[in-house]
Amino acid sequence: MQTKLFIDGRFVESACGGTIPVLNPFDNSEICGIAEGTAADIDLAVAAAKTAAPGWAATEPSIRGNALLRLADLIEKNGEELATLEALDTGHPLRDARKLDVPRTVACFRYFGGMADKFEGYLPPVYPGFLNYVQREPIGVVGQIVPWNFPLMFTSWKMGPALAAGNAVVLKPSELTPLTTLRVAELMHEAGFPSGVVNIVPGYGHTAGARLASHPDVGKIAFTGSTATGRKIVEVSAGNLKKVQLELGGKGANIVFQDAVIPAAVNGSAWAIFHNQGQACIAGSRLLLHEKIADEFLERFMGLARSIRLGNQLDLATEMGPLTSKQQQEKVLRYCKVATDEGGEILSGGRVPDRDELSKGCFVEPTIVRARPGDTVNREEVFGPFVTVSTFREDEEAVAIANNGHYGLGSGLWTTNITRGHKVARQIRAGMVWVNSYKVAHPSSPFGGTGESGYGRDMGFEAMREYTWPKSVWVNVDAKVMPHYER
Numbered sequence: 001m002q003t004k005l006f007i008d009g010r011f012v013e014s015a016c017g018g019t020i021p022v023l024n025p026f027d028n029s030e031i032c033g034i035a036e037g038t039a040a041d042i043d044l045a046v047a048a049a050k051t052a053a054p055g056w057a058a059t060e061p062s063i064r065g066n067a068l069l070r071l072a073d074l075i076e077k078n079g080e081e082l083a084t085l086e087a088l089d090t091g092h093p094l095r096d097a098r099k100l101d102v103p104r105t106v107a108c109f110r111y112f113g114g115m116a117d118k119f120e121g122y123l124p125p126v127y128p129g130f131l132n133y134v135q136r137e138p139i140g141v142v143g144q145i146v147p148w149n150f151p152l153m154f155t156s157w158k159m160g161p162a163l164a165a166g167n168a169v170v171l172k173p174s175e176l177t178p179l180t181t182l183r184v185a186e187l188m189h190e191a192g193f194p195s196g197v198v199n200i201v202p203g204y205g206h207t208a209g210a211r212l213a214s215h216p217d218v219g220k221i222a223f224t225g226s227t228a229t230g231r232k233i234v235e236v237s238a239g240n241l242k243k244v245q246l247e248l249g250g251k252g253a254n255i256v257f258q259d260a261v262i263p264a265a266v267n268g269s270a271w272a273i274f275h276n277q278g279q280a281c282i283a284g285s286r287l288l289l290h291e292k293i294a295d296e297f298l299e300r301f302m303g304l305a306r307s308i309r310l311g312n313q314l315d316l317a318t319e320m321g322p323l324t325s326k327q328q329q330e331k332v333l334r335y336c337k338v339a340t341d342e343g344g345e346i347l348s349g350g351r352v353p354d355r356d357e358l359s360k361g362c363f364v365e366p367t368i369v370r371a372r373p374g375d376t377v378n379r380e381e382v383f384g385p386f387v388t389v390s391t392f393r394e395d396e397e398a399v400a401i402a403n404n405g406h407y408g409l410g411s412g413l414w415t416t417n418i419t420r421g422h423k424v425a426r427q428i429r430a431g432m433v434w435v436n437s438y439k440v441a442h443p444s445s446p447f448g449g450t451g452e453s454g455y456g457r458d459m460g461f462e463a464m465r466e467y468t469w470p471k472s473v474w475v476n477v478d479a480k481v482m483p484h485y486e487r
């Protein structure tokens, strides 16, 4: 297993010689130590990227695309190993890592591999006598900072479009979950990316991350993580006015109307919050139930939540693994207390499971809490298997509750009334809205938020726009209309 930094096409020790322990959240045992990248390593990586960037930008787009397609093939070929590493490191159930994380990563790299030679400029219809064309130019060196909840998938969301568009990349994975990203670095080397085009530097946020975000030679920083860190990134990015893209936190409202198909809504709503132990920015963490169906829905929903199989993430029977870290487990348990202190009621879960074999790990039972819309647990992101429930009478009331807050990332609604579905989808302030589904994503559809959930988009054509800037070229073909001094 690779544990060093990947800089300029080689795996190297870190400048400070320190290591970061990587833990298995099932029992908090140490899997390995990885080299700790610091500001000095980021400087080396940025220098390597700066040297490599012009050559990569000048490489024929289809050749860049082919490298991404080869990488996708290699990830697919090594899928079982990557799924196991991802499960060990993050706590994702292995069955999800196999079925979702690996295939989605492959699909995303393939999408952008195919996109490399299909992303076109355009010809604005300007004055007669002029030819004006707009071409998209890569930014140069792009810094990317990602969190610990879907580390493998984020390699493709971030590096896929950046590399397809002709940028060189320095990516800093989370200090908590760097293992699959380092393995992808090895596969990138095997896929034939030139030295310096891709650099992977694990390290802590306040050292390596802060240096990458403030580095004067980095033209853009793409960040996925918490809103608090996003604010810091914006501040330190001001030095060279680098372009910033932010995918931040969320507090997704998931509305079940009186005409919903209840079994489908129950199942989808459970997936919306409990998949990946609720550690998803788009999680449906605020359940809004029409009062007519609230009792029936809740009875089924609690029954489903209690039946979810918690266990060792490597056991294929496990449907919910541990949270990714002790801090995250403690944070979720803290919010259980905040909820009851403010008068909320824990309807189900709210505890560490009472099973000896899980006692050393970062587990929390699927938790359902009755809370009022203004309560802390309805305003702040918990980022765990923790869902609040409240009721509404009118559609307008549901929309008002859904839009009440600073976040605007993902939201869902369940109804069989087609007019209601489209109308409410239009009224909800969020970057993504799911109707009769939740948490669906595809490489061709933009992903991102509004408000304090950030700005910019991963995936789709939007991502290619994010990683390029438009250059407008004016050619005088027949100069009759050219402004001039009359002499």
Ligand code: NAD
Pocket: 145, 146, 147, 148, 149, 172, 173, 174, 175, 203, 204, 205, 206, 208, 209, 210, 211, 213, 224, 225, 226, 227, 228, 229, 230, 232, 233, 246, 247, 248, 249, 250, 280, 281, 282, 381, 383, 409, 448, 449, 453
């Ligand atoms: P975090 O903000 O603590 O850390 C994210 C990354 O930023 C890590 O790599 C970390 O090392 C780095 N970092 C920390 N401090 C930094 C600093 N001062 N300068 C530069 N980098 C720094 O977030 P987290 O706890 O790892 O992840 C959970 C958060 O991520 C949640 O809020 C979640 O909603 C959000 N998230 C958002 C999306 C999205 O697409 N909108 C997707 C997944 C997760």
